[in-house]
Amino acid sequence: MIKAALEKVINDDMADIWSVLDGDERRLVIDNFNIQHFKKNQIIYAQGDDAEHLWCLLKGKVKIFKDGVGGRQQIIRLMRPVQYFGYRAAFAEEPHMSSACAFEASTMGALPMSLVKEMINNNMKLAWFFISELSHNLGGSDTRIVNLTQKHIRGRLAEALIALLANYGYEDDNMTINIFMSREDLANLSNMTTSNAIRTLSAFVNEKIILVDGRRIKIINEQALKKISKFG
Numbered sequence: 001m002i003k004a005a006l007e008k009v010i011n012d013d014m015a016d017i018w019s020v021l022d023g024d025e026r027r028l029v030i031d032n033f034n035i036q037h038f039k040k041n042q043i044i045y046a047q048g049d050d051a052e053h054l055w056c057l058l059k060g061k062v063k064i065f066k067d068g069v070g071g072r073q074q075i076i077r078l079m080r081p082v083q084y085f086g087y088r089a090a091f092a093e094e095p096h097m098s099s100a101c102a103f104e105a106s107t108m109g110a111l112p113m114s115l116v117k118e119m120i121n122n123n124m125k126l127a128w129f130f131i132s133e134l135s136h137n138l139g140g141s142d143t144r145i146v147n148l149t150q151k152h153i154r155g156r157l158a159e160a161l162i163a164l165l166a167n168y169g170y171e172d173d174n175m176t177i178n179i180f181m182s183r184e185d186l187a188n189l190s191n192m193t194t195s196n197a198i199r200t201l202s203a204f205v206n207e208k209i210i211l212v213d214g215r216r217i218k219i220i221n222e223q224a225l226k227k228i229s230k231f232g
Contacts (some may be wrong), residue, residue: 013139017084020125028119034110043102044086044108051089051096053110057081060106061168061179062213065188066098067133075135075189080167087113103179148191155191157200161210161217163189173218180215 008086021029035058038044043057047067058121077086090113103177105226120127142228161177168178181189187197204210209225211218219225 016082017126017129020129021119022123025119025123025126028115029111030110032168036108036110038102038106038108040102040104042102042190045096046103047096047099049096051086051094052113054084054090054113054116055086056084056109057102058109060108060109061103062106062108062132063185064098064100064101066201073188074191075185076188078163078167080115086136087116087130088137090117096157103181106161110118118155152226153190153192153196153200154203155231156192157186157197159202160186160190161219161225162229164217165222172187175211175218175220177217177219181217182215 009146013020018026032093037128044062057079064076064077064079065075067075068074085100120130131203148156151159163179164179164181170176183197184194188193201212209221211220
């Protein structure tokens with residue numbers, strides 16, 4: 001009964017990777033797939049930890065971040081269901097170079113990387129799946145580095161808001177971004193100080209581009225926000 005329910009979860013939520021596995025490999029995944037629940041702000045793995053698992057976000061939101069100078073965080077990537085993470089360091093045979101934390105109560109599946117590597121050795125389609133994933137992530141990181149270093153503060157914050165919208169969408173009102181973020185997290189995502197993030201948000205409010213209610217952000221003029229993001 002439990003395995004049948006687990007197989008349904010994996011089959012429904014991990015259809016992309018599931019499709020490249022044969023029957024025996026699927027059974028191995030089911031037998032070794034460990035579903036875990038994380039509270040809001042709970043660390044999934046920390047910078048310097050051994051990379052022992054492939055993680056799949058099934059429900060919730062996760063941030064991947066790196067500690068920088070003076071302990072300041074830089075949010076590198078935002079994860080949404082269903083995305084995979086935590087495996088790069090294992091392929092590189094090094095500890096995690098970043099940390100992962102649940103933005104909100106989240107459900108994840110963990111698969112031992114030793115098993116993943118074993119299956120890759122016997123399944124070229126699975127190998128190409130991860131090559132594709134890593135390549136897309138690298139391309140996105142290259143673009144993000146340029147934007148974070150060359151765009152002005154307004155462009156960086158606008159880009160962060162557009163990225164949040166692209167990842168998590170709107171709430172039912174088709175205005176409110178479907179994630180609650182602190183000013184500090186917005187700053188860490190945009191490569192700026194918290195005070196600059198607060199001032200820039202206020203400027204966007206005065207320009208009637210957004211509305212802010214605590215950690216809830218409503219986008220009033222999406223086109224204007226995209227224009228600011230594009231031209232920096």
